Amino acid sequence: MVNVDKLKEIARETISRDDVKYLIGWRQGTYGFRAAPYFMSTPEEAEELIFSPLCTNNLATYLTLAEKLPVPRGQEPDSRKVALLVKGCDSRAVVQQLVEQGISRERVLVIGCPCRGVIDQKKVEAKFPDVREAVSAVWDGDTVVFNLPGGSVAVPRQEVLAGKCLTCRYPNPVIADVTVWEEVAVWGSDDYVDVRELEAGSPQQRWGFWEEKFASCMRCYSCRNVCPMCYCEDCVLDRLNPQWIMRSVNTAENTAFHLARAFHLAGRCIECGECERVCPVDIPLMKLNRKLTKEVRDKYAYEPGVDPEAKPLQASYRPDDKEDFIL
Amino acid sequence: MNNKPKIGVYVCHCGVNIARTVDVEAVREFASRLPNVKVVRNYAYMCSDPGQLLIRDDVEKEGLNRIVVASCSPRMHENTFRKTLAAAGLNPYYLEMANIREQCSWVHEDREEATAKAKKLVYAAVAKARLLEPLYEKEVEVEPASLVIGGGIAGIQAALDIANAGFKVYLVEKTPSVGGRMSQLDKTFPTLDCSACILTPKMVDVANHPNIELLAYSQVEDISGYVGNFDVKVRKKARYVDVDKCTGCGICAEECRLKGRIPSEFDMGMGKRSAIYLPFPQAVPAKYTIDPERCLYLTRGKCGKSPKCADACTAGAINFEQQDEIVEFKVGTVIVATGFDTFDPTRKPEYGYADYDNVLTGLELERLVSASGPTGGNIVLGEGENAFVPKDIAFIKCVGSRDKSVGNEYCSRVCCMYTAKLAHLVEEKIPGANVRIYYMDVRAFGKGFEEFYDRVRREGIRYIRGNPSEIFKRGDKLVIKVEDTLAATPLEDEVDMVVLAVGLEPRKDAREIIDILRLSQSADRFYLEAHPKLAPVDTATDGVFLAGCAQGPKDIPDTVAQAKGAASSALVLLSSGKVKIQAQISFINENTCRGCGYCVEICPYGAIELVTISRMGNPVQVGRVNEALCKGCGACAAACFSGSAQQKSFMDRQILPQIAVLGVMR
Numbered sequence: 001m002v003n004v005d006k007l008k009e010i011a012r013e014t015i016s017r018d019d020v021k022y023l024i025g026w027r028q029g030t031y032g033f034r035a036a037p038y039f040m041s042t043p044e045e046a047e048e049l050i051f052s053p054l055c056t057n058n059l060a061t062y063l064t065l066a067e068k069l070p071v072p073r074g075q076e077p078d079s080r081k082v083a084l085l086v087k088g089c090d091s092r093a094v095v096q097q098l099v100e101q102g103i104s105r106e107r108v109l110v111i112g113c114p115c116r117g118v119i120d121q122k123k124v125e126a127k128f129p130d131v132r133e134a135v136s137a138v139w140d141g142d143t144v145v146f147n148l149p150g151g152s153v154a155v156p157r158q159e160v161l162a163g164k165c166l167t168c169r170y171p172n173p174v175i176a177d178v179t180v181w182e183e184v185a186v187w188g189s190d191d192y193v194d195v196r197e198l199e200a201g202s203p204q205q206r207w208g209f210w211e212e213k214f215a216s217c218m219r220c221y222s223c224r225n226v227c228p229m230c231y232c233e234d235c236v237l238d239r240l241n242p243q244w245i246m247r248s249v250n251t252a253e254n255t256a257f258h259l260a261r262a263f264h265l266a267g268r269c270i271e272c273g274e275c276e277r278v279c280p281v282d283i284p285l286m287k288l289n290r291k292l293t294k295e296v297r298d299k300y301a302y303e304p305g306v307d308p309e310a311k312p313l314q315a316s317y318r319p320d321d322k323e324d325f326i327l
Numbered sequence: 328m329n330n331k332p333k334i335g336v337y338v339c340h341c342g343v344n345i346a347r348t349v350d351v352e353a354v355r356e357f358a359s360r361l362p363n364v365k366v367v368r369n370y371a372y373m374c375s376d377p378g379q380l381l382i383r384d385d386v387e388k389e390g391l392n393r394i395v396v397a398s399c400s401p402r403m404h405e406n407t408f409r410k411t412l413a414a415a416g417l418n419p420y421y422l423e424m425a426n427i428r429e430q431c432s433w434v435h436e437d438r439e440e441a442t443a444k445a446k447k448l449v450y451a452a453v454a455k456a457r458l459l460e461p462l463y464e465k466e467v468e469v470e471p472a473s474l475v476i477g478g479g480i481a482g483i484q485a486a487l488d489i490a491n492a493g494f495k496v497y498l499v500e501k502t503p504s505v506g507g508r509m510s511q512l513d514k515t516f517p518t519l520d521c522s523a524c525i526l527t528p529k530m531v532d533v534a535n536h537p538n539i540e541l542l543a544y545s546q547v548e549d550i551s552g553y554v555g556n557f558d559v560k561v562r563k564k565a566r567y568v569d570v571d572k573c574t575g576c577g578i579c580a581e582e583c584r585l586k587g588r589i590p591s592e593f594d595m596g597m598g599k600r601s602a603i604y605l606p607f608p609q610a611v612p613a614k615y616t617i618d619p620e621r622c623l624y625l626t627r628g629k630c631g632k633s634p635k636c637a638d639a640c641t642a643g644a645i646n647f648e649q650q651d652e653i654v655e656f657k658v659g660t661v662i663v664a665t666g667f668d669t670f671d672p673t674r675k676p677e678y679g680y681a682d683y684d685n686v687l688t689g690l691e692l693e694r695l696v697s698a699s700g701p702t703g704g705n706i707v708l709g710e711g712e713n714a715f716v717p718k719d720i721a722f723i724k725c726v727g728s729r730d731k732s733v734g735n736e737y738c739s740r741v742c743c744m745y746t747a748k749l750a751h752l753v754e755e756k757i758p759g760a761n762v763r764i765y766y767m768d769v770r771a772f773g774k775g776f777e778e779f780y781d782r783v784r785r786e787g788i789r790y791i792r793g794n795p796s797e798i799f800k801r802g803d804k805l806v807i808k809v810e811d812t813l814a815a816t817p818l819e820d821e822v823d824m825v826v827l828a829v830g831l832e833p834r835k836d837a838r839e840i841i842d843i844l845r846l847s848q849s850a851d852r853f854y855l856e857a858h859p860k861l862a863p864v865d866t867a868t869d870g871v872f873l874a875g876c877a878q879g880p881k882d883i884p885d886t887v888a889q890a891k892g893a894a895s896s897a898l899v900l901l902s903s904g905k906v907k908i909q910a911q912i913s914f915i916n917e918n919t920c921r922g923c924g925y926c927v928e929i930c931p932y933g934a935i936e937l938v939t940i941s942r943m944g945n946p947v948q949v950g951r952v953n954e955a956l957c958k959g960c961g962a963c964a965a966a967c968f969s970g971s972a973q974q975k976s977f978m979d980r981q982i983l984p985q986i987a988v989l990g991v992m993r
Contacts, residue, residue: 071944100923101937101948232969234919239970242980264968314966315928 002116002139004051007085007180010111011046014083020109021080024062026055033124033135033146037062051085051180053137053144056118056162058272059084060093063103064231082108087115089164091173092270092305093228098175099310100268102231112176114184117157117165119144121277124160128153163194164273164286174306192294194287210255210288216281217254219247223275223285224261229268237261258288266292267313270305299325332457335366335391336449337382339373339398341428346371348432350442354397357446361453365389374404379411386415393456397425397449418461420910420976425452447989455985462910462975467955469555469659469904471495473897476547476840479507480883481664481875481890483529488894490538494901497656498533499561500543502592504610505530507666508876511593511690513697513704515883516748517779523609523699530611542654543612550843551933553956554870555659555906565649567617567625568603572644575613579603579636579645589621591701595691598701603636603645608699617645660870660897663854664890665840667876670727670735670829678726678827679798684708685717685805686798686825689745696752706756708824717823720753721807722746722764723795728830729767737851739830739880743770746828747783754786763789763820765809773882793818798825831880844871845931853879864893867958868932869906872896911976912957913964915950920971922948926963932956935963935972 007025015023027038027048035054039062040046063082071077086094094110097103116139125131128148137146143154144161158166168188173179198206224230224237237245237260245260246253262285269289276286296302299322302313336358340346351369359367366385370378373396385391394417396408401424409419427445435441471494475486478500486498498505509515510530512522533539542561549560580586583601590596593607602622603615617625617636624630624647637645669690672680680686685708687695698704707714724746728739743766750762769790771780784790795809804821811818833852840846840854846866847855854877857865864872872893875886900906915926917940927935927950934956937948950963950972963972970979 068942068945068947073944075944077945100925102921102923232919232921234969234971236968236970242983244979244983311928312923312925315925317929 001181002051002113003181004049007051007111007113008046008049010178010180011040011049011083012043014109014111015040015046016043019080020083021078023083023085023111024059025049025085026051026057026059028134028136029054031132031134033119033121033128033131033137049085050136051113053117053119053139053160055087055115056121056277058087058090058093058226058228058274060086060090060097060228060272061226061274063094063097063108064228079107081106083111084108085111085113086173086176087113087118088168088170088172088174089115089270089272090228091175092170093272095175095308096229096268096270096305097231098308099304099312100229105308110173110176110178112173112179114172114179114181116171116184117161117168119160120162123162124155127155127160162273162277164271170306175308192290195291195294198287198291211251213283214254214258215251217249217258217283218281219249219254219257220280222278222280223283226274226278227265228272228274229265229270230261258283258285262288262292265289267296267300267302268304269293330392332363332393333365333389333391334361334363334393334395334453334456335382335385335389336361336364336368336395336397336453337373337378338367338369338427338449339378339396340369340371341398341432342371345398345428345432345445348435348438348441349427349445350438351445353442354427354445354449358395358397358449358453361450363393363457364453365391373398374407379408379414382408382411383415386412386417392417393421393423393459395423395425395449395452395456397427397445397452399428400424400426400430418463420462421456421459423452423456423459425449450988451985454988455981458981458984459976464907464910465954466905466907467553467555469900469906470557470657471901471904472497472656472658473660473662473901474499474547474550474557474559474658475662475664477507477664477666477875477877478502478505478533478541478543479664479666479875479886480509480526480529481666481877481886481893482507482662483526483533484887484890485662485664485874485894485897486533486539487529487536488891489897489901490536492894492898492902494538494898496536496539497559497561497658498539498541499545499547500541501546502606503544503566503604503614503616504606504612505533505541505543506607506609506611508690509883510607510609511595511693511697513693513700514748514752516744517773517775519748519751527609527611530609534611541612544616545654547840547843548653550661552657553932553934553953554868554908555900556955557658557661557870559656559658559661561654561656563652563654565619565651566614567619567622567645567647567649568615569644569646569649570612570614572642573614573640574642574644575605575615576641577605577615578639578641579615580605582635582639584623584630584635585621589618594694594701595688597691597694615644617647660872660900661844662872662874662890662893662897663840663844663846663866663877664874664893665834665837665877667831667880668834670733670739670832672726672827672829674733675726675730675827677797678723678795678825679800679805680827683798683800683805683825685823686827688827688829689742689749690829692749692753692826693745696749696756704756706753715823716757718757718760719804719822720757720760720762720824720826721820721822722750722762722826722828723807724764724766724828725794726827726829727832735830735832735851737880738770740770740885741880741882742828742830744773744776744779744882746826747771747780747788749826750788751783751786754788762787763791765791765793765795765807767792767794773884791818831876834877837877840877844868845933846871849879851879853877864889864896869908869958870897870900908955909957909959911959911974912954913952913959913961913972913974915952915963915967916971916973917949917951918942919969920949921969922950923968924948924950925966925968926950926972929962929966930957931960931962932958934958 022041026035172183425448580601586601591598591600694700793809797808807820849855874890874893961974
């Protein structure tokens with residue numbers, strides 16, 4: 001079972017090590033049902049660590065997002081490890097980053113937190129509107145208990161968990177140097193029902209669906225910035241020469257942006273759902289990502305972010321690879 | 328130098344090939360209004376001398392610095408016009424071609440629409456031409472040595488030619504002796520000269536040539552590097568016999584406890600050998616080899632009180648402690664002459680090869696008629712008391728060739744003639760033999776073939792057109808069920824012996840070389856040449872050439888011709904000592920590369936590696952292109968997420984404007 005005291009203890013031990021630079025975890029947010037990413041570098045700071053249904057952020061993003069500051073002449077670059085708390089889904093991002101050599105194994109210390117599913121802010125806020133105070137939450141059997149100002153309320157998990165958690169097949173980290181508590185039983189299975197529903201529509205219906213969604217995009221690039229798999233030094237979509245995508249916000253350019261983003265994630269998306277979570281205009285980006293994930297699974301029997309020894313999909317070739325999609 | 332683009336556009340009529348479908352004058356007029364275009368001309372044949380002269384004159388008089396030729400595919404004439412530019416004093420890579428033949432006039436009928444498309448293609452080419460950058464070809468030194476893989480007649484011939492030209496040759500043969508398939512043959516068609524008599528002197532030459540290092544019983548483990556500079560690793564398998572001491576006397580084989588108990592590969596399993604053996608009497612090198620899978624001492628650690636071969640060897644050549652040895656060397660060129668396998672007739676179960684002893688393959692009969700074969704050249708079936716000389720003999724052609732049901736659509740090219748040859752030899756050796764040949768077609772296409780086919784028929788050998796459906800046993804006889812399709816008569820033909828004219832197939836271990844050299848296969852699974860007509864001995868990898876049946880079924884004259892071709896292609900590189908490498912290659916922007924290594928995995932030429940560089944003091948991994956290895960295929964550029972890998976002359980910023988003017992963008 002989740003044991004936050006044990007987590008704190010491990011965090012204190014870890015951060016006391018000479019070869020660890022800092023530890024990335026979660027702490028209670030300042031308002032509502034939120035947890036915030038927490039960067040700690042002293043043992044004392046461990047007191048604030050939490051692990052609860054609020055810990056939605058995929059912290060693996062910060063492994064590649066960390067800025068590499070210029071190293072002054074005569075100094076050695078800091079080669080200490082970064083310690084990282086991961087849920088099952090987050091751990092797949094770490095694996096995929098290893099597969100793509102985005103990070104190196106010896107520079108990261110993975111602390112695995114088997115997880116029972118995190119909340120969907122929107123579902124919870126709909127149930128408990130206008131809560132300004134910081135609210136903590138815990139798992140309790142098949143419920144999530146919210147410690148609201150007026151007293152604790154237990155809500156069935158089914159009603160508040162994020163969509164990705166309801167079908168989760170990887171609640172336990174697939175890679176970890178240490179696992180804080182025992183693994184949990186897998187409850188989910190995934191038949192890509194959401195994708196199948198969309199596929200059932202006519203091309204016109206599907207285009208109509210996406211046209212409406214993409215039209216509302218304001219190109220804040222949050223989806224790209226939060227994605228643990230988007231970490232090029234210099235994104236092609238930002239470039240002016242050549243300019244693949246115009247900066248003007250209109251349906252055509254927005255569509256080009258989203259399609260390019262989705263295709264860059266084909267065979268790489270580990271379905272943490274962060275892009276969809278942070279979208280301010282509720283574009284169902286996971287439907288798009290999962291469509292490609294399903295294609296990749298069906299055509300190449302490939303699942304990203306599971307095996308650190310695997311080759312990246314786009315960089316592997318078998319003579320019997322399907323090519324029936326080539327016109 | 329003022330490098331403001333001044334573009335000349337040249338629209339080719341290609342006789343009527345283009346002009347019939349495309350209004351070349353309208354294209355010329357259209358192009359004259361495009362930005363930066365100074366000169367536009369159309370001409371009947373741009374590739375002709377006067378056509379090229381137009382370009383040279385205009386460069387001189389009008390100061391053109393970019394040239395667009397609207398004509399055929401760049402595969403056809405890009406090189407021609409690059410030379411024109413060079414002769415005019417321009418960098419040859421200031422050329423852009425618009426393909427208005429293969430991609431326009433040849434595939435369209437409507438003149439108006441074809442003209443409109445030609446205009447667009449020219450517009451796109453002009454848009455890109457403005458952004459072209461000069462490129463420079465580099466030269467690398469060529470290591471004056473060659474590797475020949477395979478010691479059959481193809482490899483032997485290629486090795487001898489290169490060695491005779493004065494260059495070092497490493498000839499690697501997998502089995503203990505050179506000679507290959509040809510050494511197993513008795514006579515060769517259509518002249519009926521003795522195979523061994525013409526081959527053996529060449530085998531001896533190979534062994535004695537001062538420029539040839541023969542690595543028999545060896546296998547190529549790894550080849551890295553690029554044209555002119557291949558690093559080769561060869562595994563010399565342990566023979567357990569010290570070749571410097573072995574005199575080839577053969578006493579060891581006489582003494583071996585397993586003498587006469589192991590099927591001889593050379594005799595297609597019909598003869599028997601010892602565990603220590605010489606594959607055949609004329610083997611080169613004439614050194615004995617211990618079969619590590621059969622030898623009692625090597626498999627069980629014990630051979631009586633002591634190994635009899637070691638006791639018998641007066642030279643003390645037996646050495647059970649011998650280990651495989653890795654030999655490394657550098658070569659400039661590689662010739663792949665790995666040969667073929669014969670079709671396994673058990674894949675055609677209706678012919679009963681697995682069931683009946685009297686159903687043979689052509690190569691097995693070849694060993695039977697050979698004087699050096701297991702029966703001393705007598706065609707005798709069965710053993711001991713049951714031995715008999717077959718009288719009624721049938722050949723079945725196209726077994727495993729021209730047969731989609733076994734996945735071989737191709738003709739094996741030698742079976743028609745070797746069948747005729749074997750039929751002739753059978754007639755000669757068995758007086759009064761009754762020989763018939765069941766065939767689909769007779770393909771007697773080579774020099775002297777048709778004459779030989781005529782001769783064989785005159786000798787009384789019957790050709791019956793029909794593809795047998797089944798072979799079964801009735802009493803002592805084999806019955807062939809077949810329809811004579813010329814007479815439209817179903818037959819049941821009772822015979823003593825059936826010979827299956829099995830076809831040629833790619834070697835079962837063909838993949839090993841593919842993995843080592845990154846070769847391609849054609850649809851028939853043989854190694855793919857660079858161009859079926861104009862580069863039949865080249866491969867997609869520079870400096871690697873093909874010879875013999877590794878590339879496709881061939882008879883001996885064709886094999887020797889191709890081997891000589893491969894040798895001379897290799898010699899072009901070796902004797903010039905330098906080789907120009909591609910200019911339109913890829914490069915990686917190390918400032919934006921994120922080091923994911925997708926390009927490394929995807930590169931078919933192994934031209935990219937990850938290196939660690941310092942980015943503001945931080946070590947980061949980035950991809951780096953080996954310019955000598957890169958062939959400019961652009962796969963890395965397509966795979967790169969960040970657009971850091973780019974191909975010169977096909978950079979994103981050169982291609983996007985080209986697409987843009989086609990109306991797709993903006």
